[in-house]
Amino acid sequence: MWQTLQQWLAAVPVSSEIIQSVLMIISLLALRSILLSAHFRSHPELELESKRRSLVVSRNLTLILILLGLAMIWAAQIQSLALSMLAVAAAIVLATKELIMCLSGSLLRAVTKQYSVGDYIEINGMRGRVVDINLLNTLMMQIGPNALVGQLSGQTLSFPNSLLLSHSVRRDNILGPFVIHTLEIPVPVHLDSDAIIPPLKTILEPMCQPHIQNVSRYLKNVQTEKLFITPAAQPRITRVPFDDKVYKIIVRFAAPVEKRLEIQQAVLDEFLRVQYRLLNPSSN
Incomplete structure (x- = not known):
């Protein structure tokens, strides 16, 4: 049946x-x-x-x-x-993996407020000023090409927001209108640092002095409102060993964002003059 x-x-x-x-x-x-x-x-x-x-x-x-x-x-x-x-489903995930990661990075940036338009940032060796942000990528004007040159090069850099998931972001102007700026100057180890640092201070301190009071007041407000541990506003120059060929002079100062390049360049110019005199004592 x-x-x-x-x-x-x-x-x-x-x-x-x-x-x-x-x-x-x-x-x-x-x-x-x-x-x-x-x-x-x-x-x-x-x-x-x-x-x-x-x-x-x-x-x-x-x-x-x-x-x-x-x-x-x-x-x-x-x-x-x-x-x-x-x-x-597997094919869709594989095909849209980068898209999903970009959207996730964009969401992370929005939630954590890592940076916004106008900020100076560095990520994965790329440094620039942010000019545009969308759901997939970030566009910024390149700063460089040398790390010590803070001027805009006139070129643009674009990176996918997926980089935010795997790389750290360094933001310069976290303190709003002011910045704590640091530059490293490599110096041949046979040059006496005692002959270099005093001339640099004579350039650095007078240029920073007009801004110290305003920067200190602003940093104090930031520390009170946002509970940030803020650095001191006084300029400092320190020296640290690096290897058997060079040591480094670390210059740190606080200044308005628009003044940092002017101060940095003045310090570098003075260093080059001092270095030339030390390397060529017969020309003095």
Whole structure:
């Protein structure tokens, strides 16, 4: 009989799974009705609440059996569909991986407020002033090409926002209109630092002096409002060993953003003059 039924199902121009599903659902519903009727007839003393409970339990059990039956009948098709959907999902993720990372980086920047238009930043060796930000990338005017040259080169740099997920961002003007600027000057190890630092101080300190009071007041306000640990506003020049060929002079000063390049260049000019005199004592 079962073989005859299978032959009949194969001859019907409708998917055998559909027919099997319909027959299975009808059979389970009919079986539920028969069992409920028999249960109620054999227990005529049941209260309404008990009958209602039996209806709910039988309905839920029938629903579970129907779902299990459909899963068994359509197992092959479900497996093929799941594999297809998994392949499509994997392909979509692979194709849009960079896009997703860029959007994630953009969200990270917006949440953490790492930088905005007009800020001076450095990321992955790229340094510049931000001029445009969108969901996918950041555009900035390049500063350089030398690290000690803070002027705009006239060229633009664009980087995907996905870099924000894997690289740190250095922002110069975190203190708003003022900046704590640091530059490193490599010096040949045989040149006496005591002969270099005093001339640099005579250039640095007078140029920073007009701004120290305003910078100190601003830094104090920032420390009170944002609970930042702010550095001192006084200019400092220190020296540190580097290797057997050079040591480094570290120049740190506070100034308005628009004045830092002027002060830095004045210090570098004076250093070059002092270095020339030390390397060429006969020309003095």
